[in-house]
Amino acid sequence: MKIAVYGASGFTGGLALAELSRRGIAAVAVGRDAERLSESADRAGAQDADLRIAGLADHAALVEAFRDCDAVLNCAGPFALWGEPVVRAAIAAGSHYVDTTGEQGYLRHVLDAFDADARRAGVTVVPGLADDGGPGDLIAALVAARLGDVDDLLVADLRRPGAVSRGTARSMAAAEGAVPLEYRDGGWAPAPADETGRTIVVPGEPDKAEVASFALPGVVTVPRHVRARRVRGAIRAEVAALFGSLSAEAVESVPERPDEASRAAARWLMVAEASDRSGRTVRGEVTGTDAYGTTAVIAVEGARRLVADGAPAGTRTPAEAFDPADLLGFLEASGASWRVEAA
Incomplete structure (x- = not known):
């Protein structure tokens, strides 16, 4: 090979x-x-x-x-x-x-x-x-499978601000100005701008986190294999604000390679929450350290x-x-963990 x-x-x-x-x-x-x-x-x-x-x-x-x-x-x-x-x-x-x-x-x-x-x-x-699009798509598939018909599915990247590479900063800056999409009633549409201020439960944290709409990859990938009326994406509001403040000068000042200590200390967390029309909700989480690794x-x-x-x-x-469960299971050897349960 x-x-x-x-x-x-x-x-x-x-x-x-x-x-x-x-x-x-x-x-x-x-x-x-x-x-x-x-x-x-x-x-x-x-x-x-x-x-x-x-x-x-x-x-x-x-x-x-x-x-x-x-x-x-x-x-x-x-x-x-x-x-x-x-x-x-x-x-x-x-x-x-x-x-x-x-x-x-x-x-x-x-x-x-x-x-x-x-x-x-x-x-x-x-x-x-x-680290975002792969686990996010996989965990969303497992969550949706527990429900059958999905009315609303949220994919959220709930990592805190941390060290990023220059390449990541360039990608975020290049995407700045693009309107985040959501999937709604059979097609993609701009995510509502008034959905800031929403909160979500974060495992291991005493308070809910405020999130904002964001152009996550799962909004595009999940509707390919999940039948849902609506699929949307969000990240922590503080991270969205950080990405929105990136200038060309700031991007080029970011180190090409985050140091290993920063990578090891940073935790990534992808969450998928899906509900059906009756209000039944299933939640999945996948998390680990060293997003770049x-x-x-x-x-x-x-x-x-x-x-x-x-x-x-x-x-x-x-x-x-x-196979979503099999690939997520493979990531466990690299320190990742995941679960799916009724919310």
Whole structure:
């Protein structure tokens, strides 16, 4: 098995290389700069990685870089700016594709625009295998399965403010100004602007947290496999305010790589709450530490499963491509925990 990592010289790409090396999976590091790729491979302990040079503007070079790879893992964001050429090249090379995006608009575009091409090529495209979109989609599927017909489903990212990478800051800044979507009555619509001030129970905290509407990936992915009248997303109001205050200067001042102590101390938490028309409610939670490390683990495991186990060709959400409980169970070895129960 051979898996290519595009954006391997970046922070998340380096973590993906390290995870591939840890698991004994042959890695191909792809990017624009040979020196940076070599440094990243050394830092990741992946000195055996095959280094290949290909830029986003050269489709033929990208296809050739991916040609003998079973899957491509794309870590180069902001994906709305740089993701599409990698998807196209992976499909053209006959390679499965996963990425680590959390960008709502990009996710919707990939799922809609590349399904036919992926089916014709006989490959599977799974965007959004990161610490928010992956666990959020998986736990929402398990919650909805307890209810059957879902009237309202909320996907909430309830992590507190913490250290982020420059890549994450760039993605958030690139998405700033985009109106968060919600799924309502069979289609996507702008999330109501007057829904600030809502609160939600947070496990382990004495008081409810105030949340605000936000463009979470689950709003786009969950309606693909859950029949629901409404699907919406939210994050803590304080985190939404922080993202909204990002300027170009502030983004570029963010360290490329958060230090390991900050990563280990930061806890991520995805919650899904679903209710039916009678008011019966089911809640699911999935949480862990080191969001960036979790992203590398879930993205590598997703790519590995596509190669080893297969999935229907076309574009798929995480919960469509993989068994939700099984993949969440796999993350337990990396310190994650999850549960689903009546609220």
